[in-house]
Amino acid sequence: MVSNKATANKLYFENLDGLRFFCFLSVFLFHSFETEDASIKSNAVFYFIKETLFGNGFLGVNFFFVLSGFLITYLLIKEKKANNNIHIINFWIRRILRIWPLYFACVFYGFIIFPYTKILAGGVPSETANPWYYLGFISNFDYIQKGLPDAKGLGVLWSVAIEEQFYLAWPVILSFFAVKKFWLPLLFILAGSIVFRALNDVPILHEMHTLSCIGDMALGGLGAWLILESASFKNKIQQLPRWFIIMIYAAFVFVFLFRDEFLLSTYILRVIERLIISSIMLLIILEQCYARHSFYKMGNLKLATRLGVITYGLYCLHFIIISLTLGLTKLTGLNTNIWQVIFLETIIGLLITIGVSLFSYRFFEKPFLLLKDKFAFTTKKTTKAV
Numbered sequence: 001m002v003s004n005k006a007t008a009n010k011l012y013f014e015n016l017d018g019l020r021f022f023c024f025l026s027v028f029l030f031h032s033f034e035t036e037d038a039s040i041k042s043n044a045v046f047y048f049i050k051e052t053l054f055g056n057g058f059l060g061v062n063f064f065f066v067l068s069g070f071l072i073t074y075l076l077i078k079e080k081k082a083n084n085n086i087h088i089i090n091f092w093i094r095r096i097l098r099i100w101p102l103y104f105a106c107v108f109y110g111f112i113i114f115p116y117t118k119i120l121a122g123g124v125p126s127e128t129a130n131p132w133y134y135l136g137f138i139s140n141f142d143y144i145q146k147g148l149p150d151a152k153g154l155g156v157l158w159s160v161a162i163e164e165q166f167y168l169a170w171p172v173i174l175s176f177f178a179v180k181k182f183w184l185p186l187l188f189i190l191a192g193s194i195v196f197r198a199l200n201d202v203p204i205l206h207e208m209h210t211l212s213c214i215g216d217m218a219l220g221g222l223g224a225w226l227i228l229e230s231a232s233f234k235n236k237i238q239q240l241p242r243w244f245i246i247m248i249y250a251a252f253v254f255v256f257l258f259r260d261e262f263l264l265s266t267y268i269l270r271v272i273e274r275l276i277i278s279s280i281m282l283l284i285i286l287e288q289c290y291a292r293h294s295f296y297k298m299g300n301l302k303l304a305t306r307l308g309v310i311t312y313g314l315y316c317l318h319f320i321i322i323s324l325t326l327g328l329t330k331l332t333g334l335n336t337n338i339w340q341v342i343f344l345e346t347i348i349g350l351l352i353t354i355g356v357s358l359f360s361y362r363f364f365e366k367p368f369l370l371l372k373d374k375f376a377f378t379t380k381k382t383t384k385a386v
Helices: 016-031 044-053 059-083 088-120 131-135 139-146 152-174 183-199 203-208 210-229 231-238 242-263 267-290 302-308 311-332 338-369
Strands: none
Touching (some): 016 267, 016 302, 016 311, 016 338, 059 152, 088 131, 088 311, 131 139, 131 152, 139 152, 139 203, 152 311, 183 210, 231 267, 242 267, 311 338
């Protein structure tokens, strides 16, 4: 629910930062457990952890998309109701101050610094990524065409590009509609996303193309609109029975572990699997924010909640740190046993990622974030969109 700590112009969803940290952790573990050792790769325990347990860890990105759609649409509705319009330029400035500084720092590292570090490590740079795609926030299309960049840190920025495309268009679209009619563009985008997937049954297009991913954000936005505009819908979420809430989380665990086997097995399911998964994610978000009979609220996890505030840095920086950690353990010979690959490298990478992200937030990102209030009709203390 919206915390009682919120003032008239401060909105604080107290359970979403912890949720966001676990979304990041899912992506982090998906990118972890890398090895060149054939005997480790063939080990049953290694395969279970990397492929079975965390093989769908990238779904954390899908969760980010749904969450962004929910939060951004929620705030835009609040703004339009308060002022009868949306100040588009101010919205864009707020997004720029949140996203651009660290994003372009990562782009600079990937294209300028990384090649030299690779040479120093005895490698040969072989970057195929086009920097103009990254400068223009359309790098998801570069990834679709060429695959993972040589600079692994660039590899996670495709989702930030899609979010920026969403932020550019969404306030403009909503400015043409009365709040009560916001459901029209939301359903249109959802339908268009499904049609795109139906006409393009290609895995990488389903995963990374804007017209496929935008359905997640539209569904999140629809959830925000229903909560704010439908008292009966909000009441149903508030009164969700505990058994149903448990079923929601059980469904998410099932999808996380068995997505390929059950949701990608037929053409029809592949077309709608993203809608199914994002619907489960939206129910988790709404349950955490509004349900009165939850068996657990993420806000009770204080460490995860505190780390959730720096999730954007954790996400943008983690692949860089993982790559550096792998180079370090290879240099020191600490990557020859399965326990080193599974536990040592992962723990070292996670701790360094958290440390670097805390430093980035405190000394690099925060000065820009403090400027956001000058351009906001309302200020959210937590859960900024990635």
